[in-house]
Amino acid sequence: xxxxxxxxxxxxxxxxxxxxxxxxxxxxxxxxxxxxxxxxxxxxxxxxxxxxxxxxxxxxxxxxxxxxxxxxxxxxxxxxxxxxxxxxxxxxxxxxxxxxxxxxxxxxxxxxxxxxxxxxxxxxxxxxxxxxxxxxxxxxxxxxxxxxxxxxxxxxxxxxxxxxxxxxxxxxxxxxxxxxxxxxxxxxxxxxxxxxxxxxxxxxxxxxxxxxxxxxxxxxxxxxxxxxxxxxxxxxxxxxxxxxxxxxxxxxxxxxxxxxxxxxxxxxxxxxxxxxxxxxxxxxxxxxxxxxxxxxxxxxxxxxxxxxxxxxxxxxxxxxxxxxxxxxxxxxxxxxxxxxxxxxxxxxxxxxxxxxxxxxxxxxxxxxxxxxxxxxxxxxxxxxxxxxxxxxxxxxxxxxxxxxxxxxxxxxxxxxxxxxxxxxxxxxxxxxxxxxxxxxxxxxxxxxxxxxxxxxxxxxxxxxxxxxxxxxxxxxxxxxxxxxxxxxxxxxxxxx
Numbered sequence: 001x002x003x004x005x006x007x008x009x010x011x012x013x014x015x016x017x018x019x020x021x022x023x024x025x026x027x028x029x030x031x032x033x034x035x036x037x038x039x040x041x042x043x044x045x046x047x048x049x050x051x052x053x054x055x056x057x058x059x060x061x062x063x064x065x066x067x068x069x070x071x072x073x074x075x076x077x078x079x080x081x082x083x084x085x086x087x088x089x090x091x092x093x094x095x096x097x098x099x100x101x102x103x104x105x106x107x108x109x110x111x112x113x114x115x116x117x118x119x120x121x122x123x124x125x126x127x128x129x130x131x132x133x134x135x136x137x138x139x140x141x142x143x144x145x146x147x148x149x150x151x152x153x154x155x156x157x158x159x160x161x162x163x164x165x166x167x168x169x170x171x172x173x174x175x176x177x178x179x180x181x182x183x184x185x186x187x188x189x190x191x192x193x194x195x196x197x198x199x200x201x202x203x204x205x206x207x208x209x210x211x212x213x214x215x216x217x218x219x220x221x222x223x224x225x226x227x228x229x230x231x232x233x234x235x236x237x238x239x240x241x242x243x244x245x246x247x248x249x250x251x252x253x254x255x256x257x258x259x260x261x262x263x264x265x266x267x268x269x270x271x272x273x274x275x276x277x278x279x280x281x282x283x284x285x286x287x288x289x290x291x292x293x294x295x296x297x298x299x300x301x302x303x304x305x306x307x308x309x310x311x312x313x314x315x316x317x318x319x320x321x322x323x324x325x326x327x328x329x330x331x332x333x334x335x336x337x338x339x340x341x342x343x344x345x346x347x348x349x350x351x352x353x354x355x356x357x358x359x360x361x362x363x364x365x366x367x368x369x370x371x372x373x374x375x376x377x378x379x380x381x382x383x384x385x386x387x388x389x390x391x392x393x394x395x396x397x398x399x400x401x402x403x404x405x406x407x408x409x410x411x412x413x414x415x416x417x418x419x420x421x422x423x424x425x426x427x428x429x430x431x432x433x434x435x436x437x438x439x440x441x442x443x444x445x446x447x448x449x450x451x452x453x454x455x456x457x458x459x460x461x462x463x464x465x466x467x468x469x470x471x472x473x474x475x476x477x478x479x480x481x482x483x484x485x486x487x488x489x490x491x492x493x494x495x496x
Contacts, residue, residue, distance in 0.1 A: 007109060014095055015217040020052030022220050024078075024085075025059045025209065028070035031270035032077045034262055034326060035224060035254050038288050041310075042251065042319070043222045044083045045289070048311035055216060056088035058099045059209065061202045077271055080281050082307050087216075095216045100208055107203035110211050110241075111164040111196050119240035120196055121145055122162045124155050145193065164197040166207075166233060174232040178248045180321040181225075186232040194233055206230055210237045213246060220316070222249040249316055252323045254291050262326055278354070278381030279331065282307070283338040287331045289314075291324035304337055336378040347374045354383035359391045368477045372469035389462045390477065393486055396463040398493060406455035407448075413456035414494040419446060420457050421487050430480040436472045460490030 022043040026036055047054035056078065058071060078085065087093025097103055114120035123144040145167065147155075155162070168191045175185040196207035203211070213221055228250050238245045253261045262268040269277065274284050286305055295302060295313045305313065339347060348370035355366045355373075369387055377383060388394070401413035408416070423442045427434050443453040458471035461483055467474060475483040 008113065011106075011215055015215060016053070016094060017217065020047055020050035020219050021055065021217045022047040022052065022222065023055040023057050023213065023216060023218050024083075025057040025212075026074050027059045027062060027065065028067060028074060029062075029065045030067045030070050030073070031264065031272055032073060033264060033270050034268070034274075034288060034291075035251075037077070037081070037271050037284075038251065038254065038291055039222055039224070040078065040083055041081070041285060041289055042249070042293070042314075043220070045311050045314035046220050046222065046249075046316060047086075049314045052219075053086045054084070055093070055218070056085035056098065057212060057216070058089055059205065061100045061205065061208055073272070080275075081271075081285055082281075100212065101202075103208075103212070104202060106215075107208055107211055108197060108201055111203070111207065114166070114196065114237075114240055115164060117240055118167065119236070120164050120166050121193075122147070122152050122156070123165045123193075123195075124160050124162045142193065161199050163195045163199055165193040166196055166237065168193050168233070168236065174235055176231045176235045176245070176248065178228070178231070178250050179316050180252075180319050181228065181250060184228065184231070188232075191232060194230075206233060207237070210234050214238070214241070214243045218246050220247045220249060222251065225250045225252045225321075247316075249319060250321075251292055251319060252321055255323045255325045257325065268326070274331075276381075278379035278383075279335045280338045280350075280380075283331070283335040286310070286338070287334045291326065292320050292322075293318050294320065304334075332378045339377055339380075340375060342374070344371060344374065350380060351377075351383055354380050355387055358384040358388035361391050363479065364390050365477060368473075369468075372473055372477075376468045386468050389464050389467070390474075393489070394463040396459070400459045400463075400465050401456050401490075401494070403455050406451040408452055408455045410494055412452065413459070414491065416446075416448075416453050416456045417460060417487055417491040417494065420453065421484060421491065424475070424480070424484060424487070427480070430476070432472060432476045435475050439472065456490070457487065460487045 024040040024043045026032070026040070032040075044054050046052070056074075058074070060071075075090065085091065087095070087098065089096075089098045092098075111120060115122065121144060123142065124147075125142060125144055142165075145165075169188045171188060173185050173187050174191075175183055177183050194206055195204050197203055212218075231248060231250070235245060256262045256266065256268055260266070264270060271284065275281065285307060286303075289305065289310050290303070293314070294300065295305075296315060296318055299313050339350075342350065344367075348367045351370040351373055352366045355369050359366070359369065369390060373383060373386065377386070398410055402409045419442055420439065423438050424435065427438055439453060439457065440450060443450045446453065454471040458467065458474060459465070461471060461474045461478060463486075469477075478486070
């Protein structure tokens, strides 16, 4: 029976026209890897730059790969990153549903319409499901392509299981255009008659995304360059339906190094991993935006962009076809810039849980500790190890008191502490200015450089060679009693 044209006319009438419409269409199969995040970001930026519409669509037709809770990961990641969607499963819109499994009945109608048009055919051959999904089969040997109408009708009437395959022309070539890669021409004889509709009635990815992109009015399709080889088949589907072909934006992969793509299996981080490793969302987004895209003109030398600045500057012409290497040291740099740009209050709020991982003493002021860290921190996860001495004096060796630049050794340090302890004991008020003035005045009185006095005081107070902040700040945060206890302990050890 011929498909009902009224249904297709009604579907066409629903499609929004006249503006840029992009979509991020993840599969809920686990974490959000860096490549996925970049795709989401680029599609969002294209829409926002043009004042268009950004759509979130969940592609869950591959039921065997679904991971429980993965859809929540998608929503949470998008919200944390500020990549708000205008249409989607949770907010609705004019062309829903926005979850592919809820559109199941739709794909069958369009697959059968292609059969009616001669651009697809019923295949009754026995294939495994993996063969249906991958297209790994011998197209030359498939007898179903040339079955006559009577045989097809007989098989259907008998209830024989089938898939619907795309009928690829055996002659000629197909040319498609990509923003980054330009025009690419492929000989049709090199293309397989891919499966469009599986035995279970669900579409393959390659069919569902073409149907959905058209029915949702998508104008720009952003995806990984691994789909370049499928693009000719997509074009042939669009042409068979008589639909307008969207702008293709294929992005080259994000690489771990010159030869290997990033992969969770090889320990490469997902977005959630990066946040857990102490990176700020804004820094991650800024860095990911530049993995394969570069601003043009007067912005060509700029590296730091807010999300709004990225939207203002984003031009798809700046997307490179060369693979981008994920450089964790470069991300560290970006993160440090963003950490320093935070207000002291916001940095203290972000740092507090990391400080409290190692500083359990409630008497220690975490805001004061954070103040020392902000200019000396690349990742929030660096914090616990940097500040653990505030909670407990580590077991340190006396060799730390020897420093050539400060002109100190064990003997000099002993002399300095013998003078510093009574000077600090005599302070009427334990404040930063009071401690500073007392120690600076004492160095002048002793006729030594400030560093000659400050080095042993800091080592005695912290028990570490490298600390965030100097002797004055550390002593103030530790408090009078704990500072003097530690300095006396050091003096006893140096005197033994």
